[in-house]
Each structure stands twice: as C-alpha cells, then as structure tokens.
Amino acid sequence: MLSSNIKGVVNGFPLRIEAEKVVEKNVEMNGDFLKKMFEKIEWKAFVEASRGMGYTELPEEADASMLDSDEFLSRFHHALLELHLEEGALVCPETGRRFPVKKGIPNMLLHEDEV
Amino acid sequence: MSQNRVLTVNSAAQTLLDTLAENSFDDVSNKVVADFGCGCGTLGIAAALLSAEHVLSIDIDPESLEIASLNAEELELDMDFIQSNIMDLRWRGPIVDTVIMNPPFGTRKKGADLEFLSVAMKVASQAVYSLHKTSTRDHVKRAALRDFNARSAEVICELRYDVPKMYKFHKKKEVDIAVDLWRFVPASNQSRGI
Numbered sequence: 001m002l003s004s005n006i007k008g009v010v011n012g013f014p015l016r017i018e019a020e021k022v023v024e025k026n027v028e029m030n031g032d033f034l035k036k037m038f039e040k041i042e043w044k045a046f047v048e049a050s051r052g053m054g055y056t057e058l059p060e061e062a063d064a065s066m067l068d069s070d071e072f073l074s075r076f077h078h079a080l081l082e083l084h085l086e087e088g089a090l091v092c093p094e095t096g097r098r099f100p101v102k103k104g105i106p107n108m109l110l111h112e113d114e115v
Numbered sequence: 116m117s118q119n120r121v122l123t124v125n126s127a128a129q130t131l132l133d134t135l136a137e138n139s140f141d142d143v144s145n146k147v148v149a150d151f152g153c154g155c156g157t158l159g160i161a162a163a164l165l166s167a168e169h170v171l172s173i174d175i176d177p178e179s180l181e182i183a184s185l186n187a188e189e190l191e192l193d194m195d196f197i198q199s200n201i202m203d204l205r206w207r208g209p210i211v212d213t214v215i216m217n218p219p220f221g222t223r224k225k226g227a228d229l230e231f232l233s234v235a236m237k238v239a240s241q242a243v244y245s246l247h248k249t250s251t252r253d254h255v256k257r258a259a260l261r262d263f264n265a266r267s268a269e270v271i272c273e274l275r276y277d278v279p280k281m282y283k284f285h286k287k288k289e290v291d292i293a294v295d296l297w298r299f300v301p302a303s304n305q306s307r308g309i
Contacts, residue, residue: 013207104195104201
C-alpha cells in the first residue's frame with residue numbers, strides 16, 4: 001500500500017486502492033520514524049488507503065498529540081508498514097485510469113498518449 | 116533464471132556503497148531512501164542493509180524489478196518497488212529523504228542522467244548520491260546549482276567504471292570510463308513534490 005501513500009506516488013491524488021490481495025508482514029516498530037512520517041503524510045488520504053486494504057481502525061482525524069498514545073502508534077505502524085497491497089490496482093481519482101499492482105509492484109508506466 | 120539472481124555490482128556502484136557505508140550514515144540510517152533506476156536492486160538493497168527505515172526502488176523494466184524484488188526477498192529485506200519511468204513519477208509531499216542512483220549516462224540518449232538528477236533534486240529533502248561521467252563534471256555542477264537549485268554539489272571521488280557491452284549500440288566490447296561520485300544537497304526551502 002505504501003506504494004501509494006507512504007510514497008505518495010500520485011497521478012491525481014490520492015490514488016484509490018482496489019485490493020484483490022493484501023499481505024501482512026511483521027515489521028519492528030520505530031516510534032521516532034513514525035513521528036517523522038506523521039508530519040509528512042496527508043492523514044485523510046492515508047486513512048482512505050488503509051480502508052481500501054480493509055483496515056478500518058484508524059481515526060478519521062489525527063493530530064500530533066495522538067502520537068503519545070501507544071495504541072494509536074501501533075495502529076499507525078500497522079497501516080503504514082505492515083500492510084502491503086500484493087495484487088490489485090491503484091486508481092486515478094480524476095480519470096479512473098487503473099495502475100495494476102502485481103506481486104506487490106505497482107505499474108505506473110504511462111501509455112504514449114498519457115505522457 | 117537463477118543465474119540472473121546474482122547481485123551484480125560494478126566497481127563504481129561498489130564505491131558508492133562503500134562511501135555510504137563509511138561516511139554517510141546520516142543520509143541513510145533511519146531514513147526513507149529512493150533508488151532511481153534500480154536495475155537488479157543493488158543500491159537500494161545496500162541502503163536497506165545500512166538500516167534505512169524504508170526503501171523505494173524504482174525502475175522502468177519489469178524484469179529488473181522482478182530480479183530486484185527476489186534479491187531483496189532472499190536477504191529478507193522489506194522494500195517497496197515501483198515500475199515507472201523516472202520522468203513520469205508524480206509524488207506528493209516530502210516523503211523521501213535521500214535518493215541514491217546510478218543513472219544512465221550512455222551516449223545514446225544524451226542528458227538522461229541529468230533528467231534523473233533533476234527529478235531526484237525535487238524529491239529528496241536531504242541528499243542525492245549519484246554517478247556521472249567525469250567529462251561532464253562542469254556541466255553537471257552548473258546544472259545542479261543553477262537549474263536544479265542545489266545548495267551544494269560536491270564530487271566525493273573519481274573512479275573508473277567498466278561498462279560491459281550490454282546493448283547493440285555499444286560499439287566496443289568493453290569501455291572503461293572515468294566517473295564521478297557526487298553528493299548533492301537540495302535547497303531546503305523547496306516544497307517537495309513533482
């Protein structure tokens with residue numbers, strides 16, 4: 001997932017996630033890193049992307065004070081780093097163009113007439 | 116297939132890796148690192164091994180990406196891969212701290228390395244490590260400072276790069292060229308995103 005929002009790859013933002021297969025991986029939590037990333041991501045888009053992958057435990061709104069909560073941190077960590085879109089697509093919100101995701105790799109190649 | 120899955124590191128990339136390992140932990144360790152034109156994944160994998168918090172490796176070629184992701188898997192590294200033309204990438208926000216790259220600087224498409232650099236300087240908020248031909252040093256420096264808004268552009272070392280004959284348009288069997296390893300610092304006040 002983080003293909004679309006941790007990375008913030010955009011063609012029209014945010015890309016909507018169509019998930020066919022999501023995999024979970026265990027990643028060690030790094031609180032300092034999460035705090036840094038929190039400043040960088042757009043929360044609303046992040047919540048939507050997580051939902052697109054079937055994870056609904058993130059609050060609609062979030063501010064930096066919530067980073068003091070272990071529970072919030074672990075949810076944020078899970079959504080950001082442990083959920084991966086393995087098969088599916090990223091869909092441009094403006095045009096509906098689908099960027100397929102296969103084996104966890106989004107294909108963002110444009111056709112000649114899209115460059 | 117299996118013989119393809121060997122990490123190939125040419126001497127220039129090796130030097131880049133050594134430099135990162137010895138002097139540049141602050142640009143990699145705990146950072147979000149992007150590898151532009153990752154090929155079989157060497158530089159991004161090195162960044163992951165040097166404890167980058169997250170690595171995004173990008174290439175236009177699906178076979179390279181598949182090999183790269185197998186290499187990462189074999190080393191049990193959790194990395195992300197994206198198939199894209201670097202020039203068509205669109206990002207939102209200051210996500211990437213450091214870009215590392217060994218961009219194409221062949222003679223077929225002149226200036227492809229500078230196109231990569233132009234994008235890298237917009238994406239990275241902390242540093243860009245890149246290899247460019249020594250013969251283009253002045254040009255690279257001017258482009259970085261004047262056109263790409265670099266705060267600094269410094270050659271860390273000069274090295275030899277052996278280019279094996281990989282493409283039909285390569286006329287000689289193997290070419291040995293002088294290459295600079297650069298470290299660029301992007302302007303700090305730029306809003307990130309391309």
